[in-house]
Amino acid sequence: MRRRDRSQSFDYDVVIVGAGMVGAALALQLSAQTSLTICLLERASMLPDSAAPNQRVVALGQQAHKVLSELEVFQLLGESHAFPYQSMYVWDAASHGELQFAADDVNEPQLGFMVDALRCNYLLQQQCIADPNIECRFDTRLNAIENTAQVARLDMDQGHMRARLVVAADGANSWVRRQARIFTNQLDYQQSGIVTRIVSEKPHQACAWQRFLETGPVAFLPLAENQCSIVWSVDSSELTSLMQLSDEAFADRLASSIEYRLGALQLLDPRQAFKLRSQRADRYFEQRVVLIGDAAHSIHPLAGQGVNLGLHDVVCLSRVLSSVAKEDIATAATLERYQHRRKPANEQVDRAMSMLRTAYQPGPAIWHTLRGTGMNLISRSPLMRRLLVRQALGV
Numbered sequence: 001m002r003r004r005d006r007s008q009s010f011d012y013d014v015v016i017v018g019a020g021m022v023g024a025a026l027a028l029q030l031s032a033q034t035s036l037t038i039c040l041l042e043r044a045s046m047l048p049d050s051a052a053p054n055q056r057v058v059a060l061g062q063q064a065h066k067v068l069s070e071l072e073v074f075q076l077l078g079e080s081h082a083f084p085y086q087s088m089y090v091w092d093a094a095s096h097g098e099l100q101f102a103a104d105d106v107n108e109p110q111l112g113f114m115v116d117a118l119r120c121n122y123l124l125q126q127q128c129i130a131d132p133n134i135e136c137r138f139d140t141r142l143n144a145i146e147n148t149a150q151v152a153r154l155d156m157d158q159g160h161m162r163a164r165l166v167v168a169a170d171g172a173n174s175w176v177r178r179q180a181r182i183f184t185n186q187l188d189y190q191q192s193g194i195v196t197r198i199v200s201e202k203p204h205q206a207c208a209w210q211r212f213l214e215t216g217p218v219a220f221l222p223l224a225e226n227q228c229s230i231v232w233s234v235d236s237s238e239l240t241s242l243m244q245l246s247d248e249a250f251a252d253r254l255a256s257s258i259e260y261r262l263g264a265l266q267l268l269d270p271r272q273a274f275k276l277r278s279q280r281a282d283r284y285f286e287q288r289v290v291l292i293g294d295a296a297h298s299i300h301p302l303a304g305q306g307v308n309l310g311l312h313d314v315v316c317l318s319r320v321l322s323s324v325a326k327e328d329i330a331t332a333a334t335l336e337r338y339q340h341r342r343k344p345a346n347e348q349v350d351r352a353m354s355m356l357r358t359a360y361q362p363g364p365a366i367w368h369t370l371r372g373t374g375m376n377l378i379s380r381s382p383l384m385r386r387l388l389v390r391q392a393l394g395v
């Protein structure tokens with residue numbers, strides 16, 4: 001059904017709430033591809049310019065790399081903030097199974113990049129600020145959203161604004177999603193991810209190392225200067241004791257978790273812990289509110305796919321919005337096209353991650369043997385390796 005909004009006056013065609021990587025990328029993409037008026041609204045202050053690498057690292061695949069390059073952000077990162085990795089080595093603590101992929105398997109120069117998330121987010125925000133088509137409002141607190149067929153009205157401490165379309169890019173705990181009464185299905189993994197940065201005694205060889213332990217996977221993501229970003233998934237019951245260890249004792253536990261393959265380790269940052277859960281919105285739009293990124297879906301970081309999926313949402317939504325007249329950007333027909341393309345795709349990745357996680361839960365010895373044999377068979381088959389890498393990278 002087509003909404004008649006010609007009688008309304010709007011302050012902006014699109015208001016994007018949340019200037020994280022996904023929201024800021026959408027603002028830039030819409031500015032490049034449409035003549036829509038855009039406001040990017042962020043609760044926090046603008047990110048500071050810090051050149052020092054930090055522990056929030058995301059693994060970006062080829063598609064995400066392409067999007068960020070087209071937005072002229074990737075080029076500004078440099079090797080200290082975007083490190084190309086060539087291979088991946090996965091092995092199982094409970095069996096003899098191991099799996100190895102390399103960029104050569106798919107004739108690519110690299111499998112992807114380990115990117116400093118804060119630096120990348122900072123650069124995206126700076127591009128938005130410099131873009132004359134985007135009005136950026138930081139330090140802005142939303143109090144209410146009235147979301148009707150006629151208009152979306154956003155009330156702030158500083159007044160109100162009227163928008164044709166509101167994009168919720170405000171992360172996993174999306175306030176906008178709750179205002180729109182879109183519900184989520186949640187799966188609490190009863191686990192936390194510990195992240196930090198280390199430097200290792202032995203070279204990482206531009207390889208992403210991941211070992212499945214009984215308590216969950218531990219991943220070493222290679223960075224410049226022989227550093228790695230760590231994501232260690234642990235049971236909630238184990239978290240407190242690991243967080244309370246001294247830096248030296250924790251570094252030794254970490255080194256032993258991957259059988260000292262990288263030698264002795266030294267911590268470079270304080271440890272941070274995140275609760276791990278999977279969350280899916282039951283629909284991606286309601287009237288004039290549409291969800292993207294973690295506001296629509298958050299998945300286990302096991303696959304490092306969160307930002308990658310969010311950037312796919314960005315590409316899809318901007319394509320859909322650029323193909324219709326501005327009066328139609330918030331119709332059910334338009335938003336249904338976006339939902340139809342992205343919701344099943346995001347949920348498929350989420351299901352695959354949950355299945356992978358279940359497959360690596362402790363089980364009977366026979367299951368561990370089968371699992372190890374399966375990994376080794378895949379690793380020995382060039383065809384299977386290629387299929388798996390292509391699937392993972394979307395190339």
Ligand SMILES: Cc1cc2nc3c(=O)[nH]c(=O)nc-3n(C[C@H](O)[C@H](O)[C@H](O)COP(=O)(O)OP(=O)(O)OC[C@H]3O[C@@H](n4cnc5c(N)ncnc54)[C@H](O)[C@@H]3O)c2cc1C
Binds near residue numbers: 058140170176294304
């Ligand atoms: C341990 C861990 C490791 C991960 N590793 C990877 C990885 O290797 N690769 C990968 O692709 N992904 C990874 N992820 C996932 C990734 O971090 C997220 O998918 C990504 O940050 C989501 O981006 P986003 O912009 O949608 O949301 P966010 O990054 O959460 O940004 C939301 C923005 O909205 C703002 N905001 C919130 N509420 C409001 C409001 N009411 N009004 C205005 N603004 C608001 C926030 O301040 C923030 O700026 C990992 C996640 C975890 C927890």
